[in-house]
Amino acid sequence: MAVRSVILGTGSALPPHRVSNAELAEKVDTSDDWIVERTGIRFRHIAGEGETTGTLAADAARAALAAAGREAKDIDLIVLATATPDQTFPATATRVQAALGINDCVAFDVAAVCSGFLYALQVADSMIRAGAHRRAIVIGAETFSRILDWEDRATCVLFGDGAGAVVLEAQESAGPQGRGILAARLHADGRHNGLLYVDGGPSTTGTVGKVRMKGSEVFRHAVVNLAGVMGEALDAAGLTPADVDWVVPHQANKRILDATARKLGLAPEKVIVTVDQHANTSAASVPLALDTAVKDGRIKPGDLLVLEAMGGGFTWGAAVVRF
Structure with a gap:
């Protein structure tokens, strides 16, 4: 234990x-x-x-x-x-x-x-x-x-x-059937700052700034990075995509969610989607989607979840959780 x-x-x-x-x-x-x-x-x-x-x-x-x-x-x-x-x-x-x-x-x-x-x-x-x-x-x-x-x-x-x-x-x-956070993996690559960023800050412009994004480039990186880090986290937990009950992803774009699921061989029915109702709420999107699916009864105690997200920086990560 x-x-x-x-x-x-x-x-x-x-x-x-x-x-x-x-x-x-x-x-x-x-x-x-x-x-x-x-x-x-x-x-x-x-x-x-x-x-x-x-x-x-x-x-x-x-x-x-x-x-x-x-x-x-x-x-x-x-x-x-x-x-x-x-x-x-x-x-x-x-x-x-x-x-x-x-x-x-x-x-x-x-x-x-x-x-x-x-x-x-x-x-x-x-x-x-x-x-x-x-x-x-x-x-x-x-x-x-x-x-x-x-x-x-x-x-x-x-x-x-x-x-x-x-x-x-x-x-x-204890073990993969025990409750809790089983494994997590995080990454960052600051070389891609110019693809998704805010054009201001206290030590640069002295202003808050506004969001700027090159959407097609972000999409391409997101699908590859998210599928990769989900695989890493599952490997670290000693599990496979076949063991997953629900993926709770960052809600950026429905096409990214679909493409990531396909890359991992996951059925789209296993992906929690709230982007249609909430849009992209950045750091809030994963816990918002999680709470939505818990409240409506889809996610139940004992289910195996994979949480994943990618954002500006780039930063990205995934966690395997026995709920």
Whole structure:
């Protein structure tokens, strides 16, 4: 038996303001057909006044705690993945900590864009396995609408706002049938910065900047990198694609999801798809999709999951989890 990080509960939060492709087409030179054909996206949620990455993250954390049957005082670690923090500093995780009423726990942010939740999950898992912490909340939260160029139809139609969270707890477990995070693999390659980035920052322009992307190049790298890292994580867990019950991917583009599944020989019915309803919520997309599938009953205790994501940097990663 060994200590593993077990997902006790999931939670999510979305801004109430839901925007359809048709509504976007009234402001941007685009159409519902154009967006759906190229991305699979039909709706996205956009944060309004008073809604921030921190408020969405706190709401998702509360939902995850309720689902886990735990209280805020039980948590001794908060890791929040985001590319759109409330402030340059302090970490948005500390705002979540305060919102939850936790007076003292380790709390910090992780920045790996769309792969952020996978990075945060492995960081928290490593700290739990090392014995430094017992229970953690891992959150992916974004308000990407705040860094979009609403005159660039190639990017502004792709993204939405939201948050997702999981509660992890140290438990003794063994073998591939035991619950918990079985294996994870992460990568980064900074040579591709210019393919997906924000054209601003505190130490360069002194501005927040806007999202810029070369979509066709990102697509090509995504399919190869995601299939590769999923295979690595499964190998590390001593499992194969045939053992997988559900893939919970980063929700960037329906065509990327389909192509990645084909490359691994996975049936499309095993892939959780929420990109049509949420668009690309960056670091929030994996935990949002996970919570959606848990809540609607598709993902059940004992199921084998593969979580995967790729984002700007490039960064990418995958985790094999027995739910």
